[in-house]
Amino acid sequence: MAYERKNIQAMAAYVPGEQIDAPGILKLNTNENPYPPTPRVSEALARCDVARLRQYPPPTARNLANAIAKLHGLSGENVIVTNGGDELLRMAIATFVETTQSIAVARPTYTLYQVLAAAHGCGMAVFELDDNWQMPDNYGELLNHSGARMAFLVNPHAPSGTLVPVGQIKELAATYNGVLLLDEAYIDFVDPDIAYDSAQLVRDHDNVLILRTFSKGYSLAGLRMAYGLASPALIGALMKTKDSYNTDLISQALAQAAIEDQEYAHDTWQRVRGERTVVTQALRKVGYVVPDSQSNFILAAVPPGLEAEATYLALKEQGILVRYFKSEDRLQDKLRITIGTPEDNRRLLGALAAF
Numbered sequence: 001m002a003y004e005r006k007n008i009q010a011m012a013a014y015v016p017g018e019q020i021d022a023p024g025i026l027k028l029n030t031n032e033n034p035y036p037p038t039p040r041v042s043e044a045l046a047r048c049d050v051a052r053l054r055q056y057p058p059p060t061a062r063n064l065a066n067a068i069a070k071l072h073g074l075s076g077e078n079v080i081v082t083n084g085g086d087e088l089l090r091m092a093i094a095t096f097v098e099t100t101q102s103i104a105v106a107r108p109t110y111t112l113y114q115v116l117a118a119a120h121g122c123g124m125a126v127f128e129l130d131d132n133w134q135m136p137d138n139y140g141e142l143l144n145h146s147g148a149r150m151a152f153l154v155n156p157h158a159p160s161g162t163l164v165p166v167g168q169i170k171e172l173a174a175t176y177n178g179v180l181l182l183d184e185a186y187i188d189f190v191d192p193d194i195a196y197d198s199a200q201l202v203r204d205h206d207n208v209l210i211l212r213t214f215s216k217g218y219s220l221a222g223l224r225m226a227y228g229l230a231s232p233a234l235i236g237a238l239m240k241t242k243d244s245y246n247t248d249l250i251s252q253a254l255a256q257a258a259i260e261d262q263e264y265a266h267d268t269w270q271r272v273r274g275e276r277t278v279v280t281q282a283l284r285k286v287g288y289v290v291p292d293s294q295s296n297f298i299l300a301a302v303p304p305g306l307e308a309e310a311t312y313l314a315l316k317e318q319g320i321l322v323r324y325f326k327s328e329d330r331l332q333d334k335l336r337i338t339i340g341t342p343e344d345n346r347r348l349l350g351a352l353a354a355f
């Protein structure tokens with residue numbers, strides 16, 4: 001006897017990247033930051049008072065939310081702190097989309113969106129990105145026509161790392177009449193020369209909800225902390241559907257220590273950018289096709305004569321994990337590779353050169 005709802009019975013679970021915890025494994029498959037978090041995180045952990053765990057944590061992570069607001073030049077009313085970006089995605093669907101309505105995605109994209117839609121029991125309008133991973137022309141009108149109540153746009157794009165300029169997102173937000181969820185999980189790795197600054201979009205557009213996470217830029221994937229930025233109206237609605245105490249006291253303190261050390265974080269981002277160039281150029285030299293990435297990973301199409309799946313398996317044999325998306329038609333000849341430390345990348349490039 002199955003007790004779950006019909007849509008849960010019918011759906012497939014999200015498949016996370018492999019998490020193999022063994023000595024010598026090089027993990028370049030889940031886009032973690034290769035550098036540890038700022039030492040201020042350990043200091044904050046040492047200061048945590050266990051006796052204080054007797055009480056509930058601040059329900060809206062007030063101090064952290066204020067630090068986030070200050071960083072982005074916004075107010076505390078524009079911020080919601082969540083237990084990882086994935087929690088924000090789930091809350092957004094629960095808050096803004098009736099089960100009789102649909103979300104929209106532009107594929108290929110983060111596969112969790114479709115899993116969350118299936119779990120919620122709503123529909124999904126699917127659009128295809130073009131060969132350069134760009135949105136269709138008149139995307140805002142297409143979205144309106146589809147009737148989707150919320151559209152997910154990941155920028156920089158995952159899994160290619162390409163970036164849509166803020167101006168184009170602004171136009172989209174102005175045209176689209178649903179909630180535009182701008183997933184900026186990887187935004188910290190964008191070249192500073194591009195001067196990408198989307199935080200002000202939430203002042204001008206009451207339908208924009210931006211996702212940011214501590215998992216990548218702040219090297220805290222294990223902590224499960226993220227936040228949303230949006231108009232007070234959207235944040236107020238999300239606050240109604242969040243768990244009463246969705247983030248714990250220790251995580252709030254550690255995330256705050258991390259975000260207040262911008263100098264350290266910027267340094268890791270710059271190192272990743274430098275290595276991104278090294279890895280991209282090295283792979284292009286040996287025949288891989290790699291679009292310019294503004295993220296902490298690249299999407300590499302294998303050269304003629306090699307198969308992506310076989311290459312992924314051969315790397316795995318050597319203890320190097322990269323991501324191969326077996327079920328995505330357009331990614332069959334490609335590998336998504338997280339940028340590691342110079343040493344990690346040398347190991348990867350050495351292994352690939354041997355194939």
Ligand SMILES: Cc1ncc(COP(=O)(O)O)c(C=O)c1O
Nearest residue numbers: 084085086110158185213215226
């Ligand atoms: C595109 C994208 N969005 C959101 C997330 C969620 O990140 P987290 O739940 O670790 O904050 C991820 C994680 O890999 C991601 O790739």
